[in-house]
Amino acid sequence: MQANIIILTISVLFEYVSGKNWRFTGNMTVPREYHTATMLIDGKILVAGGDAVSSDWSTAEIYDPTLGHWTTTGNMNCTRSMHTASALKHGKILIAGGDTDTAELYDPSTGRWANTGNMNHARFLHTASVLSDGKVLVVGGMSQDQTAELYDPTTGQWTQTDxxxxxxxxxxATVLNDGRVLVVGGTV
Known part of the structure; x- marks a missing residue:
């Protein structure tokens, strides 16, 4: 038996405050899976990368929850799927990995992407946690599933950790109130 895979553009919104059920909202411009969705400082959502069965995307788009629609924004510098996206304290978004060691920053004020320092190891299916000092801890993932490293947004450099x-x-990976990071579950 062959299964058909359908990758969706459909978006739904749950109105928890009003107690109403799920309702449809605007569709993304392309179907995506294995993408990231990150809230920007202004409350809009940046969706980046992912794939559509046969190819990965470099495209990105922004959802405006007030208007309920999607608009395209600048493309990433490379295709990415199964990567991470982290909202940094200064408002930029760090995208890392996706079967590569590269990373890039999205600037919401310009809609443009800029390369930043490369990770020490290519990885996907990893986690990325923003720490209280603004650094980002990247842990595990395929390719380098036992390693961890820190990104410093002030220098754009990565440092290997234990x-x-x-x-x-x-x-x-969850940042605890005392600053430690709890890594739970997964596969070996």
Whole structure:
């Protein structure tokens, strides 16, 4: 039996405050899976990369929850799928990995992407956690699933940290109130 995979452009919104059910809102411009969705300082959502069965996307678009519609924005510098996106304290968005060691920054004020320092290892299916000092901790993932590294947004450089005790992908990483990062589950 062959399964058909349909990748969607459809977006739905749940109105929790009003207690109403899910309702359709505007569609993305292209169908995506394995993409990221990150809230910008102005409350809009940046959706970047992903794939559509046979190819990865470099495209990005922004959802405006007030108007309920999508608009395209600048394309990333390379295609990415299964990458991470982190909202930095200064408002830019750090995109890292996706079967590559490259990283780039999105500037919402210009809609443009700029390359930043490369990670020490190519990785996908990893996690990225913004720490209290503004640095980003990237952990595990395929390709380098036992390594971890820190991104410093003031220098644009990555620093290798101690390795994990176990390889991880499909895991979670949560920043705790005391600054530690709890890495849970995943596969080896």
């Amino acid at each position: 390795d994990l005790n176990y390889s991880r992908q499909y895991h979670t």
